[in-house]
Amino acid sequence: MAELGFGEHHQNEVINFMRFARSKRILRLKTIDSCFEDLKESRLVEETFTADEVSLMLEGLQVVVRGEVEMELIHTAHTNVLLLRQLFAQAEKYYLKLQTDVSELENRELLEQVAEFEKTDFQTTNQKTNQDVNKPKLAPLNESGVSELLNKEISRLQEENDKLKARLKTLESQATSALGDKSRAEQALKDLQRVQSDQQSDWRSQEISNLENTVETLRQDLQRSLDATSTSQKDLQDNLVSAKHDLLRVQEQLALAEKELERKFQQTAAYRNMKEILAKKNEQLKEVRKKLQKYEAE
Structure with a gap:
């Protein structure tokens, strides 16, 4: 026709x-x-x-x-x-x-x-x-005309969509794994800091107790000396001043020792490895987030 x-x-x-x-x-x-x-x-x-x-x-x-x-x-x-x-x-x-x-x-x-x-x-x-x-x-x-092209385009888009879905699942799994690693690293760091804090607290308590015992001993000695004779009051006062200076010096040494202990701890391999792990995980999270933003926009 x-x-x-x-x-x-x-x-x-x-x-x-x-x-x-x-x-x-x-x-x-x-x-x-x-x-x-x-x-x-x-x-x-x-x-x-x-x-x-x-x-x-x-x-x-x-x-x-x-x-x-x-x-x-x-x-x-x-x-x-x-x-x-x-x-x-x-x-x-x-x-x-x-x-x-x-x-x-x-x-x-x-x-x-x-x-x-x-x-x-x-x-x-x-x-x-x-x-x-x-x-x-x-x-x-007729498959040789527009319908064939349309069918091929639909198939291509479906394949591309499947690939994007698979890629998105991979990125999501990587992001989940990275978040899990970061959480574990942060928890390990918190545990390490808590152990360090407990050790420092125990050491400080022991030093303070020792100093308190020393001061108490000096006070008792001074009291005995005052009770024994009033003539040696000046010497006792000088001893008390010297003891106070010693106490201040010991406290200063204690603070220096605490700083030195913290500096030595930061120089340990465990602390450096932990910081490097956290830095790497943060960089991986940044890259994964950038990729996720890119595919979500598409």
Whole structure:
């Protein structure tokens, strides 16, 4: 059907549908003819009829013919809906949206072209198509045209989407692992700091206790000296001042020793390794977060 712009495949499909419609139309016309034959054989047996009898016979014939025509029109509409259903189902398979223009169904020029086709092209191809015993089902859209490209593009996008999902899962697992490593490292550092703090607290408590004992001993000695003689009060006071200086000096030495202990601890391999692990984990977390932001944006 070159006039309507169809290809050979679609032209054959139109021919099959028109053959189906024509067979139904011929069958319905035969039914209507049989209605008239029945009327002739059953009612037209007399030579003369009154006007009322003729009117009654025509009314009965009208009811029968009207019922047959109405049934055929309903059946034609329903078969057209089924045909559209097949076309729309194939279109949705390839993510296409078809549109129909009902006003074109009343286009006189196109209707004349279809009628001309039925008289000429349809008759010339009728003999060839009659050789097909089994009527083929509606074939898919032409895979060599736009639908093939669309199908390939959909497949490509689906594959890319699957790859992105797999990559995202990998990044999420890496981020989870990095967060777990960071949490464990932070917990280990806190435990180490707590142990260090406990050790320093014990050492300070011991030193303070020793100093308190020394001061108490000096106080007792001073008290005994004051009780023994008042003449040695000045010497005792000097001793007390000296003891206080010694106490201050010991406290200063204690503070220096504490700083030295903290400096030595920071120089240990465990402390340096822990700091390096935390630094590496923080860098890994930064890289993973950058990658996650990149893929989330895409």
